[in-house]
Amino acid sequence: MAPTHDLTPLAPRPAPLDMPRQVLEHAARPSTFEMFSRLFLRNI
Amino acid sequence: MRTSRIVGITFALLCMVAAAATLAQAGLNTGFDVWDGASVLLIAITTGWLAWGAAQAFIGLPALAPAPRTTLMNGYFPATAILVPICNENPVEVCARVQAMRQSMVRAGVPADFAILSDTSDPDALRTERAALLLLFDQNDGLSTVYYRVREDRRGRKAGNVEDFIRRSGGNYTYVVLLDADSLMEGEAIRHLVARMEANPGLGLLQTLPRIVGAETAFGRAMQFSASFHSPVFARGLARMQGPAGPFWGHNAIARVRALAQCCGLPELTGPPPFGGTILSHDYVEAALLVRGGWQVEMDPRIDGSFEEGPENLLAFARRDRRWCQGNLQHIRLLNAPGLRKWSRFVFFQGIVSYLVSLAWGAFLIVSLLAAATAGAPNYFPDAYQLFPVFPDDRTFQIVALACGVGGLLLLPKLAIYAESVLTGRAYQFGGTLRALGSVLAETLLTALIAPLMLMYQSRAAAEVLSGRDGGWPATARGEGRLGWVEGWRAGRWITLFGVAVSIFVLRAAPDLVVWLLPVTVPMIIAPFLITVTSWPMLGGVFGVPQETSLPPVVADYRRNLARDTDPKGTADGAIARTA
Structure with a gap:
């Protein structure tokens, strides 16, 4: 079995960058029933 | 760029229409039925695809202008990291x-850090990996530091691995050179x-055309030859058509960290795999996102000193x-993604x-067989009171014309590339005009033999995916080489x-077609033989490439290092032995 070594100090130096999640999908369209319910059945 | 695109698409459309019209005419001669309709549609798809590939080769025949001679001023070298994502x-x-x-x-005086980004999950493999890489951390050349980190949350696979580096440490660097585990790059190429990135602040990513090295089997060397001989011409055609919206192949490329951070945070797609979840072919998507973000993405096949390894067997x-x-x-799922360029x-x-076309070829063969099998006997006297018989029209002319057209689309690009190599003197790097011709013919023969097998594998893969079966992300089998019977x-x-x-x-239903189908059925029947034999080592003879006759320094160094680090038993896995 190979010896284990602590390699934590070998990790790249931290310098965080913001990396926003890209949008690749259109927002799901509401179904006809959902549209209908939003218009007329709001209080049910 | 626009002209190349128009020429390529027009050529493909014309060939598509010509093939469809030829087959439709053959069908009309004998009464156009549903089988004819299906055949016309399928031949249009398959021929259009072949013609599109041929168009890329033809557009790539003229040489590009020499690569720009860009230099860095006064010894300045922006902070650059070379990323080596690995996984088992x-x-x-x-x-x-x-x-x-x-x-x-060191020879090129290029100061850049290495970051080995491990997604290795198996504990034993991880121990071996750590022990083997220790050697790198002990060496100090004064120019580069080697970093190593193991990711525990392995979300996003390779793209997620790189993304994790950009998120945590990207601020340290202006550029990252993206490699695969089997990539090699000369220092001069990195410089x-x-x-090039410094000279063009709008360039987000620059892709090289890596040459395949290290192939030893018949299959591997044929691929290596094709990648060295044919691919530069296809790549020139592609570069002309893509322009600044060029491809990214996931490795052997340089990217601007700011552009990656701004545009390449990939989301998980909604729904389960194979269509949802992690984006597998992330490179195409990242290229599209960079272009959407206003960055240029270029591919330049003129850049030397970029290498990779290829699969050694079918x-x-x-x-x-x-x-x-x-x-x-x-x-x-992404064809309709918001904001992408056309x-x-x-x-x-x-x-x-490119993957559905295999299904289309398979469907075309099946439809042709069914059409022949269900065709009734010819009616020589369709009218009740007819003095002379009516002979059905002969479809042979149209079928032969179609076969010649399809064959031409397959062969002409290769012959045109051979002619280009002779005229430009490139053929001499491949052993001279005769030897290069021998290699082209041998590669064409081998490709023709294994084409039905590839069709079967691709059709199975496409059918599996379309039926919702997730193939996961099997580890790339590198260097497995020779297969047993x-x-x-x-x-x-x-x-x-x-x-x-x-x-x-076919023998029972349409015996006339048996001979026509031999180029497809014979390779299929002997598939195990072909798969095994093409995995045998093949050194010398045909398929010679320049990188074999004059070994690039980085490849020579790699082989020397590997020979030194390999244990005496010859298995390149001596990490434990060395550190024990």
Whole structure:
């Protein structure tokens, strides 16, 4: 079995960058029933 | 760029229409039925795809202007990291490659850090990996530091691995050179890439055309020859058509960290795999997102000093292709992604069609067989009171014309590339005009022999994905090389069975077609033999490439390092032995 070594100090130096999640999908369209319910059945 | 695109698409459309019209005419001669309709549609798709590939080659025939001579001023070298994402790879080989690139960078005076980004999950493999890589951390050349980190949350696979680095440490660097575990790059190539990025602040990513090295088997060397001889011309055509919306192949490229951070945070797609979840063919998507973000993405086949390894046998090729198939078909979900350029959508479409076309070829063969099998006997006296018989029109002319057209689209690009290599003197690097011709013919023959097998593998892969089966992300089998007869039989027996079934069906239902189908059925029946034999070592003879006759320094260093680090038993896995 190979010896284990602590390699934590070998990790790249931290310098965080913001990396926003890209949008690749259109927002799901509401179904006809959902549209209908939003218009007329709001209080049910 | 626009002209090249118009020429390429027009050529493909014209060939498509010509093939469809020829087959439709043949059908009209004998009464156009539903089988004819299906055949016309399928031949239009398949011929259009072949013509699109041929157009790329023809557009790539003229040489590009010499690569711009860019230099970095006053010894300035922007902060650059070379990223080596690995996942259950042979660590001794990884170590030897990093060492070889460091040696090359020292010679070229290129200061850049290495970051080995491990997604290795198996605890034993991880221990071996850590032990093997220790050698790298002890060396100090004064120019580069080697970093190493293991990711525990392995979300997003390779793209997620790189993304994790950019998120945590990207601020340290202006550029990252993206490599695969089997990539090699000369220090001078890295310097050139950095200088090109510095010269054009709008360039987000610059892709090289890596040359395949290290192939030893018949299959591997044929691929290596094709990649060296044919690919530069195809790549020139592609570069002309893509322009600044060019491709990214995931490795052997340089990227601007700011552009990656701004545009390439990939989301998980909604729904389960194979169409949802992690984006597998992330490189195409990242290229499209960079272009959407206003960055240029270029591919330059003129850049020397960029290498990779290829699959050594058909089985390894098919395994990789299964993953690519799922990745490309997943792009169906992204065709309508918001804000993408039209060309980026077209590139997705092209990648999708590249896998569906195998299904179309298979369907065309099946439809042709069914049409022949269900055709009734000719009616020589269709009218009740007819003095002379009416002979059915002969379709032979149209069928032969179609076969010649399809064959021409397959062969002409290769012959045109050969002519280009003779005229430009490039053929001399491949052993001279005669030897290069021998290699082109041998590669064409081998490709023709294995084409039905590839069709079967691709069709199976596409059918699996379309039926919702997730193939996962099997580790790339590097250097597995020679296959035994049992492995060959296991890999190809289903193709043999299919070939035998088709032959029996044709013999009984349409015996006239038996001869026409021999180029397809014979390779299918002997599939295990072909898979095994093409995995045998083949040194010398045909398929010679320049990188074999004059070994690039970084490749020579890699082999030396590997030989030194390999244990005496010859297995390149001596990490434990060395550190014990």
